[in-house]
Amino acid sequence: SQTIHQWPATLVQPVGSPLSLECTVEGTSNPNLYWYRQAAGRGLQLLFYSVGIGQISSEVPQNLSASRPQDRQFILSSKKLLLSDSGFYLCAWNAGDREKLFFGSGTQLSVL
Amino acid sequence: SQKIEQNSEALNIQEGKTATLTCNYTNYSPAYLQWYRQDPGRGPVFLLLIRENEKEKRKERLKVTFDTTLKQSLFHITASQPADSATYLCALGLGGGYQKVTFGIGTKLQVIP
16 A cells, blocks of 8 residues: 655754755655645645656745655755744645545644 | 635534535636545545536545535535544645645534534
8 A cells, every 4th residue: 555754743943954854655656746835824835746756846936945856755955944934844645647635744844 | 816715713513413614716617626634733634526527425424515606615524523523625626637736724623522
């Protein structure tokens, strides 16, 4: 069966520090991969999606970047965190021809 | 502008009653609509999908309706239980290769024993 792993679960970082969040999917190949952010009182905001290795599309301009070095690995990064980067970050995947999204357990990021 | 509206206030309901959650949208022509459940500090979990040419979908105690004329979906939980307490998100899908999905803010449901 397919599983999605996302870590760390919580992270407290100072402003200006770098960020790296990792997500891996098991039990499937060539998944679509997504990074979402959920701020308090707001809906899930799609940040990045990827349909294949090295293929990254950004939905909103921001202080973050994403990479997909392997088929089932998706990484969210920042060189210098801002206070506004705080939030709940979720990785998700789906099969190329399916609508159902499978989410990871999320990372609660606090930038202080 | 495109907008998805869910009642962001909490919905409190007595155990055993039917809970009805609403999702309204404007300036979208969705190919499908999904409902997800999210528990505090966890990722959303898929519940149901209904397509634009479908009026109603059921799964156990869950029922979803989709009215593309009213631009509205209703999500029903019959015989509600305290374990149904969670935030429920609706999401619109436009179709296409990577399945771009836009989420509403969610409605928090509290089932009171």
